[in-house]
Amino acid sequence: MSGLSRLVKTLLGALLLSACLTAWSATTETAAAPETVSLVVVGDIMLEDGPSRAMRRGQDPFAGFAALFKGADIRVGNLECVVATIGSPEDDKPNVFRVPPSTLRYVKRHFDAVGLANNHSGDYGPQAFAQMLGFLKQAGLGVYGGGLNLTEAHTPWIVERKGLRIALLGYDEFQPRSFEADTDKPGVAWSEDAQVVRDIQAARSRWKADVVIPIMHWGWEDPVSNARQRQLARTMIDAGADAVIGGHPHQVQDTERYQGKPIFYSLGNFVFDGFSQPVNNRGWVLRLELDKNGVRGVQVHVAQIGAGGLPKPAGTVAGP
């Protein structure tokens, strides 16, 4: 073999080796890249009135956001009505909402779990609340913020995707407090600070969650959060929450980051009929990217609520 051909052979060998090494390192980098889990959270879902009429016509009230739901690993929202066939309306309560179990066909199509900690899930009494828990279980839907008793109501909904364990807790602090669960009474979880802190700590220690997110029902019908919301959000993050997400004010509220963790004080309405003011017909849908360190990415999608209370996507806005 001539000196020249030996040199060519050596060079070719080196090139081949470096190509192999590049390919190998590219593969390992891809495999080592941390995968995120996407969680979509919508605001308040009230299925009476317009949405009920739509479902009776065979129309899916969530259809406008079907693509966003389909593309996410986990989908949740606050169910602000009773799903039951029994019970009687609470005395002296101006607005009470109840829908039949057939509506869950549409909820199940798009959601993995629903939050029950709100000021309407108890509108038809504890028996109707318990019946709703049964219907949700039958439909294969998870629940947070409510249960057959106090312990269940304060137990997180645990969901695992791609090896990441996520705990969602739900709390109501908007009256009536009579909807609260008790040792032997079905109902919602109420947000007493010391209990909330214990629940968040238990989500990590007992339930081995990597990510813990409390979803709140709180605040006044104002565009800006109040002092109580801000205090409790900080308390929850200090206790180990990775984000805090709220609802109830029927409009979007301000956001912030505390200790680097995002706080959305109110997402506003998602599916809700009966509001004439534009501010009440515009809500937020969050898509959070989660990993073992908490929230890695935030996308805020705008839901424009049209006639009959049905939402359609209307672009995105910047998150905190």
Ligand SMILES: [Zn+2]
């Ligand atoms: Zn509410």
